[in-house]
Amino acid sequence: MNTHKNARLTPYLRREACRRVAAGAKVAQVARDLAVSRQTIYAWLERPHDVETRSSRPHRSPTRIPRRWRRQIRKRRGQRWSSRRIAQHYGIPLSTVGRxxxxxxxxxxxxxxxxxRIVRYERDRPGELVHLDIKKLARISRVGHRIHGDYTRRTHGRGWEFVHVAIDDHTRLAYVEVLPEETAEAAAGFLARAVAWYAALGITVERVLTDNGSCYRALPFGEQALALGIGQRFTRPYRPQTNGKAERFIRTLITEWAYNRAYARSGWRTRALAHYLSFYNTERRHSALGNTTPAMRLAQHLSTTC
Incomplete structure (x- = not known):
């Protein structure tokens, strides 16, 4: 068997115990030093040259199915037989076949x-495509069961907050707001503010990619996109991978911001968002960007186009 390299009673220490006893040390004292019983020391002394950990597997297993059946199970499984079909064909219990x-x-x-096959893509310039999505988070009124572990002290009826996210396909620069609703009017307002934020960085948003949520399909959002001169694209139904950059960003956001610490109030969590976004856009490096930050990717693009 494989013994952990940092195990307290390695074969080396067992041989050392046998050597100490052979040198005249008392068995009781050696057992006390190693925190084992005297019977264990005596068992090692009976086989001083074979102190490796032995497997507990028996030499014989009379109740195990015959080898020919095991070969047939492997063969039929290779022919894509189901467990139930194999059990019925050979008269073997289904549980035995499954095991x-x-x-x-x-x-x-x-x-x-x-x-x-996973098809990965990346747009050639900033603003060519911006991914939008929404994540629903429960409002916080006190520390919840995720922190204190007491599932009998759950808080109900506090409502929800909606995290609207926008992330540029080329640079991964992200813009996020926490809003009280996910209506079409709220999504349209978020789109206008996100476009203004990207414009301040020198990025012109050309089109956005969203899922098929009702707020994105509604008329107010479409009118806002039309007024801003932005094209609108939708993901394939039941294919969230199409909007994978937004999905992955939300996962990172939830892990490193929303659930990163115990917030006593929702407002504390919202105030911490600005600091995290600054870290994400300017300090956090991405393997997909060649181990650079989104701000560095934008600077590289601007330096090559100027």
Missing amino acids: ELRRLGLGRLPRVDGPR
């Missing part, structure tokens, strides 16, 4: 056509 398949690592059949 053997898990032991072989064949508990789940792979897809016939293999894994789906």
Whole structure:
């Protein structure tokens, strides 16, 4: 068996215990020093040259299914037989077949056509495509069960806050607001403020990509995009991967900001957002950007176009 490298009673210490006893030390004293029983020391003394940890696996397993059945289970699974079909064909209990398949690592059949090919893309210039999305967060009135661990002290009926996010496809520069609603009017207002924020950085937003949420499909949002001269694109239904940059940013945002510490009030969490966004845009490096920050990616693009 494999012994942990930092285990307290490694084979070396066991040999050392045998050496100390052979040198005249008392068994009781050696056992006390190693925090083991005297019987353990005596067991090591009976085999001083074989003190490795032995496997507890028995030499024989009379109740285990015959080897020929195990070969047939592997063979039929390779032919994509189900567990129930194998059990019925050979008269073996279904639980036995399932246990053997898990032991072989064949508990789940792979897809016939293999894994789906992931198509990655990145726009050539800032503002060519901006991803929009919304994440719903519960309002905070006190420290919740995620922190104190007492599930009997849950808080109900405090309502929700909606985190509207915008992230540029080329630079990953992000703009975020926490709003009390996710209506079309709220999304339209967020779009106008996000476009103004990007414009202050020298980025002209050309089109936005959203999911098929009602606030993005509604007329006020479309009118706002038209007034700003921005094209609107929608993801394929039930395919959130199409808007993957926004989805991944939300996951990062939730992990590193919303659930990063115990906020006593929702307002405290909202006030911490500005500091985190500054860190994300100017200090946090991205492997997808060649280990640079979004601000550095924007600076690189501006230096090559000027």
